[in-house]
Amino acid sequence: MDDTMINGDPRYLNYKFDFFTIPVLTACLPAIWLSPTIVIVIKIIKVYIHHLVKKREERINHHVFTVIVLHLILSFCYLLADFISIRMPATGLITAWCASLQPNHGLKLLFMMSAYFNYTAMLFPFMLSILRLIPVYYPFKLEELCARIVRFGVPIIFLYPFCFCFALFPALGDCRQLLGTYQFRRNIFLLHWVLGFGIHQSRGLLSNSIFWLCACTIANFLLYRKFRKMRRERESAQIRKAELCLTLITISMFPSYFTNIGFLIAYLIDRSYSAYAIALRPFGSDCEFCFVAWIFYLTHPIFFKKRTSGVPKEETRATTL
Numbered sequence: 001m002d003d004t005m006i007n008g009d010p011r012y013l014n015y016k017f018d019f020f021t022i023p024v025l026t027a028c029l030p031a032i033w034l035s036p037t038i039v040i041v042i043k044i045i046k047v048y049i050h051h052l053v054k055k056r057e058e059r060i061n062h063h064v065f066t067v068i069v070l071h072l073i074l075s076f077c078y079l080l081a082d083f084i085s086i087r088m089p090a091t092g093l094i095t096a097w098c099a100s101l102q103p104n105h106g107l108k109l110l111f112m113m114s115a116y117f118n119y120t121a122m123l124f125p126f127m128l129s130i131l132r133l134i135p136v137y138y139p140f141k142l143e144e145l146c147a148r149i150v151r152f153g154v155p156i157i158f159l160y161p162f163c164f165c166f167a168l169f170p171a172l173g174d175c176r177q178l179l180g181t182y183q184f185r186r187n188i189f190l191l192h193w194v195l196g197f198g199i200h201q202s203r204g205l206l207s208n209s210i211f212w213l214c215a216c217t218i219a220n221f222l223l224y225r226k227f228r229k230m231r232r233e234r235e236s237a238q239i240r241k242a243e244l245c246l247t248l249i250t251i252s253m254f255p256s257y258f259t260n261i262g263f264l265i266a267y268l269i270d271r272s273y274s275a276y277a278i279a280l281r282p283f284g285s286d287c288e289f290c291f292v293a294w295i296f297y298l299t300h301p302i303f304f305k306k307r308t309s310g311v312p313k314e315e316t317r318a319t320t321l
Helices: 022-028 031-054 062-091 095-099 105-137 139-159 162-168 201-233 237-252 255-269 271-299
Strands: 172-177 189-194 305-308 311-314
Touching: 022 062, 031 062, 031 271, 062 105, 062 139, 062 271, 105 139, 105 162, 105 172, 105 201, 105 237, 105 255, 162 201, 201 237, 201 255, 237 271, 255 271
Parallel strands: none
Antiparallel strands: 172 189, 305 311
């Protein structure tokens, strides 16, 4: 990002938005895969409310189901925050509007939402990995341990980002031009942020991304090693399907880690590199949101439908999830 603010600059105040540009196409393209995914997420939430809130289904691990639903909701919030702070400014749609503003706390809130949901997106995959370990290592304390982890873990996840975002409270947000030598540079802008106390969010985000990625990898390695020992003892194909569902969901949560880490490393090495890397970061979040929702919906037995007398009916078979 450049160090020159665009506030009051006539070149930006008089900028005319052009719909037929590559940045606009790139910003609109995700609607192709996000629209059907949002429909699936709504269906998942409806099933969650029906089977685990209104009518308690004891055969389902409602703790894991709750974590997945919360993760999908917060991932969608993360997508919205990234769209407002990355994709939409890149189109030039709000360039003139940004140039007409002075640094203020309202702009800061846009970035703060993105940073907040970025942290929550790192933590829920780790919690899901831990919940998957409980039935394998402590099967007789499954309900007790899972309930305790969710009861204390979820509030901690919601509060954890504030430990790293506190520097944003006294900060002001402003708009600055995105660096880069590509053809559409003049049309691409990014909201840039002045942080308080001289603290940069990039270092905290990078260290957290690497730490939680390693934590998830270790947890899944322990689970895989245990499964190899138990594979001969598992006779239920249905349980194996539920475990496969959770494995695919956990793996699908990793792309956002990689794109986030790649962007942050590029930003710390040379800010001009981040002009290209930041365009890829939202696609990692898209990948995670879509894959988690579709894999969960297509592989979990609770969403399987069978026809009875020509009428579709939800099948609620027993499962470890």
